[in-house]
Amino acid sequence: MKNKATRLTGVAWILVAVFWATGNLLWAALPQQVVSGRVTDTNDNPIPGVSITLTNSSRGTQTDLQGAFSLNAQATDTLRIAYLGFKSLRIPVGTQMRFSIVLEQDITDLGEVTINAGYYNTTRREQTGSIARVTAEELERQPVTNVLTALQGRMAGVSVVQRSGVPGNAPSVQIRGQNSLRSGFGNSGNLPLYIINGVPIDSAPLNSFSGLTSPNIAGIDPLNTLNPANIESIEILKDADATAIYGSRGANGVILITTKKGTGGKQKTRFNAQVYTGAGVVPRKLDLITTVDYISLRQEAFANDGATPTQTNAPDLVLWDSQRYTDWQEKLFGGTAQTTGVNLGISGGSETMRFNLGLGYQRETAVFPGDYLYNKFTANLNLSHNSRDDRFSLQFNTSFGSDRNRQFDGSSFVSTGLSLAPNAPEVYGDAGELNWEDSSWTNPFSTLYRESEARVQQLISSLSLSYAITPNLEARLNSGYTLLHSNELVKQPLTFYNPTLWSFINSRSLHVGGQRESWIVEPQLIYRNSWGKFNLDALLGSTFQHRKNTGLNMVGIGYANDQLLGNLAAAEQLFVTDNTTQEYAYAAGFGRVGINYARKYYLNLTGRRDGSSRFGPSRRFASFGAVGAAWIVSEEGWMQGLKTFLSFTKLRGSYGSTGSDQVGDYGYLDTYSATPGGGGLYPTQLTNPIYSWERNRKLELALDLGFFKDQLRLSSSWYRNRSSNQLVGYNLPAITGFTSIQANLDATVENTGWEFEASTNLRAGRFNWQASLNASIPQNRLIAFPGIEESSYANIYKEGESLNIQFLYDYTGVDSETGLYTFKDINEDGVYNFDDRVRVKDLTRSLFGGLRNELSYGRVRLDFLWEFVLQEGQQYYPGIAPGRLGAILQEDYERRWQNPGDVAEVQKASQTIDASRAYNRLLTSAGVYTNTSFLRLKTVGLSYELPAENWGLNSCVLFLQGQNLLTFTRYRGLDAQSPGTNLPALQMLTAGLKLNF
Incomplete structure (x- = not known):
């Protein structure tokens, strides 16, 4: 590929040289003239920054604060005058040396505001492709990093x-x-x-x-x-x-x-x-x-499980301040x-x-405590x-x-x-x-x-x-x-x-360069x-x-x-x-x-x-x-x-x-x-040398x-x-x-x-x-x-x-008798089988x-x-099931299952393996997906x-x-x-x- 690239470069520059030499002769035969003028609105106010270009080239200029401009052109050229919010004009140069141009206000830039299409420019009116554009005016006052x-x-x-x-x-x-x-x-x-x-x-x-x-x-x-x-x-x-x-x-x-x-x-x-x-x-x-409801929930979990709080399994109940x-x-x-x-x-x-x-x-700075800075x-x-x-x-x-x-x-x-x-x-x-x-x-x-x-x-x-x-x-x-x-x-x-x-x-240090x-x-x-x-x-x-x-x-x-x-x-x-x-x-x-x-x-x-x-x-x-x-x-x-x-x-x-x-x-x-x-x-x-684009x-x-x-x-x-x-x-x-x-x-x-x-x-x-x-x-x-x-x-x-997409368990609600989340077509062998995820969510x-x-x-x-x-x-669901060590949402506390026969949206407070398995399945089920x-x-x-x-x-x-x-x-x-x-x-x-x- 290197040899091909070299040959392509050589051919390109030979062509440029030939055209350059030929072009000098052709250009010299064409008379040049300096055209100038002034651009105003309908109230005779000068318009600075108006784009003045030649339609068959990329050459051009802009008007100054008094609306004046000047540039070199030929009699065969056409001036293209464009400015955002005004109707554009095309004026043949001919033998005219001085122009007085009046632009009318236009509520659209449909025809004449230049759009960058990569290797060439176009306008909204003339574009054949799909190009979206945002201007500096929409960007410059937003205090964004990226x-x-x-x-x-x-x-x-x-x-x-x-x-x-x-x-x-x-x-x-x-x-x-x-x-x-x-x-x-x-x-x-x-x-x-x-x-x-x-x-x-x-x-x-x-x-x-x-x-x-x-x-x-x-x-x-x-x-x-x-x-x-x-x-x-x-x-x-x-x-x-x-x-x-x-x-x-x-x-x-x-x-x-x-x-x-x-x-x-x-x-x-x-x-x-x-x-x-x-x-x-x-x-x-x-x-x-x-805190009051949290302590109540934790105590309820131990009661449901028939367990006793200790310093190991319940420091929040035994060691920590229950009023804090x-x-x-x-x-x-x-x-x-x-x-x-x-x-x-x-x-x-x-x-x-x-x-x-x-x-x-x-x-x-940051919303976190500490000396964080960007x-x-x-x-x-x-x-x-x-x-x-x-x-x-x-x-x-x-x-x-x-x-x-x-x-x-x-x-x-x-x-x-x-x-x-x-x-x-x-x-x-x-x-x-x-x-x-x-x-x-x-x-x-x-x-x-x-x-x-x-x-x-x-x-x-x-x-x-x-x-x-x-x-x-x-x-x-x-x-x-x-x-x-x-x-x-x-x-x-x-x-x-x-x-x-x-x-x-x-102690350690990590270095990335x-x-x-x-x-x-x-x-x-x-x-x-x-x-x-x-x-x-x-x-x-x-x-x-x-x-x-x-x-x-x-x-x-x-x-x-x-x-x-x-x-x-x-x-x-x-x-x-x-x-x-x-x-x-x-x-x-x-x-x-x-x-x-x-x-x-x-x-x-x-x-x-x-x-x-x-x-x-x-x-x-x-x-x-x-x-x-x-x-x-x-x-x-x-x-x-x-x-x-x-x-x-x-x-x-x-x-x-x-x-x-x-x-x-x-x-x-x-x-x-x-x-x-x-x-x-x-x-x-x-190795695999045959894969491709x-x-x-x-x-x-x-x-x-x-x-x-x-x-x-x-x-x-x-x-x-x-x-x-x-x-x-x-x-x-x-x-x-x-x-x-x-x-x-x-x-x-x-x-x-x-x-x-x-x-x-x-x-x-x-x-x-x-x-x-x-x-x-x-x-x-x-x-x-x-x-x-x-x-x-x-x-x-x-x-x-x-x-x-996500493959999900088919959630069927809280069992009114056991108080645990239930799912359809689950193999209750204690194993999280992927094949049980029968619901697809886009x-x-x-x-x-x-x-x-x-x-x-x-x-x-x-x-x-x-x-x-x-x-x-x-x-959003907390990463911790109700009744375990950690906070949950107040609304989940109020919607939990408490007694047999309850129709609830949140399972009971419990620290058992069955309760934990049910909650973990909920987090990968259709039950937590919503609008x-x-x-x-x-x-x-x-x-x-x-x-x-x-x-x-x-x-x-x-x-x-x-x-x-x-x-x-x-x-x-x-x-x-x-x-x-x-x-x-x-x-x-x-x-x-x-x-x-």
Whole structure:
């Protein structure tokens, strides 16, 4: 593959050189002229920042504060004038040198706001694929650590789940469902492709010994190093037409992140500053049992069992104070998290050079007791340059982010706070040390003695060079480099352990280190031309990428002094648990042809030939492609009579295939590891050189409508994605000496669904109202898996059902005579047989979306977003059965069985084996699954723009922002979004000031 890549590179650059030389001659023959002008609204007010581009090239400029502009153009060029909230214009240049342009307000950006489609740009009116977009205005004031959490409820087909309220946690992101059978940490096969300014980012969570930031996947999200205030827009590519040009990398959708750019021309240098501060708390606490009722319940359990309380089996009744009550929720996670953020920026330049420089700092404490802290520093720089004749342009972006995280996932504090007896002992003894009263008491505050700190630094840089060989042909070179360095240190002194349980434990330190380094180069040729009503936009390019990941994990055990913890030279024993280096190479050739006729018939053809080092030599290359088409029906002559009502109608559709190589490196090889002490090698993996790419075939049909001059816009789409040739670790019998081998399974996963979007924008004098609604109705099914009954996947998946299912016991209620939970078709042999789980429950979201409103009057603006999810899930039940040592919910106490003949919902208080078995089966039965849907006021913001013109400021805005302020749900746990004992998403309230001058 290396030789092929070299030949492709050579051919590409020979073509560029030939076109360059030929283009210089052709260009020289075409006369250039400087055109200038001024852009105003209908009241003759200048409009700064208006985009002025040439329709057949990427060259352009922006108007300055007085609405003025100038650029080089030819008589055959056409000026394209576009600005958000105003109707766009196209004006032929001809012989005119000076333009006075008046823009009319438009309630829609349907036609002219540029949308990033990856290797090319399009507009909402002209796009043939499915692309969702969120702008900086919706992102920049949210005090989030990870920018992806700001996308919740804002995009159809994009499911974002925040697993924890601990800052820095890695959210779960799925675009139109789960495609792969693989799941879990790292390359799960379902990760989207993240592109930042043209540079792909490895988004797999980083390994963590302490479980930092993610209770479900032990890892740290590398995207935390991005600054949300520096992001201009986020586009998400969903269907085949939008993603096929990325080939195998776009199988699970593509997330394009574009950072802010500088402004130049005649505008003066601009400064901006944003400062905010706020606080966050856990939005909901559970109604746990009181001490009086708890003591009564425990005594009732001993009476039901005919047993006697002792110091061993009932310290809470015999040893502990029966009058003491502690709300452990308040003590363990009832604090207030403080957050502070500062963002500074400067932008400016000249007619040929523009720059944007930004700095950011964020700090957030925890709701847990103790000195837990998360802080982040970011810096970013954008440089843009174009020659005076606009033939050459340069774009350079670089960003650096540094995270320091001294928090932990918090699940231990949350679970302990929900299960600890209300009369448990005080946490500290007379000497101020942790109180270890007996072996039944595990003091949760021992975690305070465990120190952990994770540091992540990431550099992302990109350079794009372009040269207009002729007015219609452009050569472009995109390149990028990323470097991520991470390390984590966890210190566990002797005081961390309970001495009554651990008498032979030594102090230890855990060390995790890793580095990810990647570069990419993409030479391209772009051709644009028009012949009457026929327009052509073609792209030819190639990709060469290399990635190298290294990891080193060590454990030091036995330190003479806690002050030496972390110094590996002072450890009595040292173990290396991981020392790996993995390299990944990727090469591809791609092309696109975009055709439109009369701006009403559109055809988009894309293709890509991919090569990946993750497959054997005979299976490395595969081809992917797609076709997308759109018909703007409202442009037909026979539709003109309906335009006063139905102002816009577009039919579009796409079909194509993408692939996936999201498996580990070197999976096709026999691999060996060294034995300790250098005694030799032992095999760790079997070879399989013939497994190959997953295939994801995507189909979409859509209808876009505009009513009343596009004051109301509706869009609906139906999609079907089928992923086959599944790449999994195929389980092997133990006799082989290996647990699995990488292989392709003849299984097919199907995701179908409907997506709906509606938006409106009404203006009346100084009042403006914008509203948008999105809703998704997804369905996921395993439509084929031959031989699943004989495979190890029979206990996980089922043909015809979703991948997100649970096999459950069939719950039949509480027996009125015995007082125990009962189940249908259970083999009462005391063994938990999986075959007894006859009920199947689908936990896939059946509906999700969001409703956003923005109202403004004069200088005051109010915006809010409601997120809604329709789903089923596991209702919260304490991990301890009624009557055992530990707290339960007050409502369970009041609904328990007490006497024969009672019709109850909660089984009797008991500590017997039968009662424990019945309760454990309940937790894996249909009896605990219920409607866990929720409606949440995700964000609400209120801002006021002060009349700061007299102060020499362009703008001064005061804002108040709230997150997760209200939630309506039947779920009785802490957070319906992430059931269980994770720290819920915090209820945050922040206030800030934003200045532009």
